[in-house]
Amino acid sequence: MRFASTLYALVLATALSPASAQAPTGKVTVLTSFSKDVTDPFKKAFEAAHPGMSVEIQNRNTNAGVKMLEETRSANQVDIFWVSAPDAFEVLKDKKLLQVYKPKASGIPDKIGAYPINDPDGYYSGFAASGYGIMWNERYTKANKLPDPKEWQDLAKPIYFDHVSIAAPSRSGTTHLTLETILQGEGWEKGWRTIKEWSGNLRNVTERSFGVPDAVNSGQVGYGIVIDFFAFSAQAAGFPVKFVYPSVTTIVPANVGVVANPPNKAGAEAFVEYLLSSAGQEVLLDKGIRRLPVRPETYAKAPADYPNPFKDPSLGGKVTFDSNLSSARTAIVDTLYDQIVTFQLDSLKAATKAIHAAEAALVKKDNPAARTLVRDARDLVAKMPITAEQAVSPDITGAFTGGKQKTTRQAELERQWAAAAKAAYSEAEAKANEAAKLAR
């Protein structure tokens, strides 16, 4: 293999040596998951503010970006890593793929909502904030005569059955944080109960974050669980969509960090400083971007009814987000969701539908025995294969790290979880059907 690659290099070297030239100085290479709507205005503004410098945007989804930095670390070509999910920065930090840089910009508070804006070790800095919530298509809800939801729990109501969409948390850093916020806000058992109750109403689980707002925008589904700027930028583009922050939400910073051994260190630092400067923060108010600035004074220039987490205490104040706990169990929470919801969606939906039907029958004609059966069915749906303590136990976390020590295999755990969930859902469905018969 080594020999073959060397041989190939030699062949190419002789054939093509005069062809390409050294990259020009003054280029800052930015690896980002943000769309053109976000990167273009920043690129323009930064280049205008720093004549002689240019920004090269490389677009990847967050996971692919992390993978690329890992695979190319031997000769890194990227200066800046620029994505939403703080978890991705934690992963890169652990792998020593980021460089410490403490921005010189002043006037940025330590916290937004309950969340620290910057990494305490200085590997990455927050430049904008986002919260999670529910967006919906007004034409869709009007045609189907559906009410506007306010809280996560609202989405569990029977009327929303088959109308909701979410991105798989294993695929979307933002959905992962939404789940983690609910789990931390309500506790492991109760949180999962809430999550599974509205998950039973899901129309589908997409594999891209943007798949959810896309489906809501085009009216293929009614409601989406999304990060706020997806809804704001859709509104700016003219789509008939609305958005609400439930009270259990958290405002989390989107971040920027300098990659270890950047080809253009001075340029990278200038880019970070620009993002945090007053001018850079105002770009966030652009109608295609619409994110929450981390500088409180920038909100003075924002349009009316722009959410302001520094003024509005209900935004993200309720939950103190523990990012250590979150990153310790990221893989476990995501895999659990995939195995007991994403891949079991049909049986979960069947059970949920049966429970809804039984409860509707009970409203018409009460029956104590049926009531107990429905309660049992709900408990069965909510039952978790592992406890909060087990979720962070070394044997289980070890199965997901691929490390050197021998643990249970990931595939084994997944099989157990999926089988337990499937059995519980079909038992719940049976009980709910029995209850419906009794109440008839």
Add this chain to the structure above:
Amino acid sequence: VATVSDTVPVTTRRLVAAPAPMVLALLIALFLALFLVIPVVTVIYVAFTEKGSGAFTLINFYDFARTDLFITSFWNSVYVATMTVVIASLFALPLAYLTTRFEFRGSGVVQMLGFIPLIMPPFAGAVAMQLIFGRNGTINLLLDDWLGFKIPFMEGLNGVIFAQAVHYFPFILINLSAALRNIDRSMEEAAQNLGCQGFRLFRRIVFPLAMPGYVAGASLVFVKVFDDLATPLLLNVKDMLAPQAYLRITSIGLADPMGYVIAVVLIIVSVLAMGASAWLMKGRDYATVQRGGGGLARRPLGRGQAILAYSVVGLILFLVLAPHIGLFLLSIATVWSFSPLPDAFTLAHYTRVFAESSVFIKNTLLYATLAGIIDVVLGVAIAYLVLRTKLPGRHWLDWTASAALAIPGVVLGIGYLRTFFGIKMPDGTSLASFWIVIVLALAIRRLPYALRACYAALQQVSASLEEAAENLGAIKHRTVRRIVLPLMMGGMLAGFVTSFATAAVELSATLMLVQSTSDAPLAYGLYVFMQSPAGRGPGAALGIIAVILVAVCSLISNWIIERNQHLRDTRT
């Protein structure tokens, strides 16, 4: 010479007699090893290692067999791939038969339009199909308004089958049409003289003679659908094998072997399917000697027949072009949300795209053309080695090249980064960031298409023609150049066009390998646009540009080759 060769052992004689094929085979093997086998093995060897120790093990395959989800996924994939072949055949057979067999006005246009579904840019296709056929797409909204019911075109496995059949049926159409044109007219005339006609003539004579083309197309469709991950994922179907592999490799299961185990299973099934199609053709002779007839006789259609034929063709074309109609509407729409048609129309998206994306267009043409040429050269060479020589191990070239079909693009992308990133170019940048690497990845990914087409084309050329040429004193090289290649031209063109067109819209491997926007192809630009609400229109516009561009280029290459062939025919 005869006495000498009688005394030399058989194998040695072959080596002495055929040094050129031997060298050719070694060069191809080297190419495949460097750009396919080594990069892929660096990624998927994990499937055979034990967690913790890294020792060789098969326990992961045991886990695979015991996991409900994977077994369900496996059977779902088999079901979807098989049904797609059936539905795609239903689309392709009438189009191919009517346009080659009858005096059908506009048959060129039909052939051309029938090819377009293959050029469906990533993301754009599924978005457009949802807008037309989705739960709240144009057709269902209208049905619901007028008749009060909806048809679940796009739901679950059936949705995947529908979308895949629309997307991939041109593989059958192209290969089958090429094969039908190659059939010797005298075969048909002989059958007719013996009293055979109508459907019986088609079933007993025409279709069996076109078998190599049909099987080449059908096996491509089967394997392609079996290994495709984008369409199921965009329709939110996850319990199929390829999506499972992709989801695991790109998210939590990065360190877990199961994703790679699935990749190995995909590769094995693909190779088996290709092997089965070769076995099906084995021991039969499809070659025709006489080439003057120029394919089947075209018959006129009666009035009733014509109406029926045009309605069938019209309906099929509407179904398979619906995604492109949707995409076009999207590209000129302001807002299109929960309504049968967009709210209003605009040309602003095209203005934006033209201002920003000309570099993508240039790169795409360059990369796809190079990849297409590499594929046809390799395809002809491999087909020739397999069908016309007795080199030991020649089938391995075929199988290895075909296995590329089953390698998920991201696996190939990561493999390239691992293998080539450490190699420095003379100016200090990495080899992996050089754009040629994108071309090679595209060529490897699309090689199976060109290979199948060239293979089928050569199967229809009788070896006796070459023998005749050699008897008349032509050397091997000259025989290949003057006899074999011209006779294979149609199949080679089909191979080039499929490779070129599909490479032009490939994303999954490129996404890992694009290192700077100035080297990026169109599909990448489209991906970037399609990630934001305001980018949907420009993304669709870029998609339409891609489709037109690829279609025009294919048309031009078709025209050039046909003209050359015509010139040659008139000269002789």
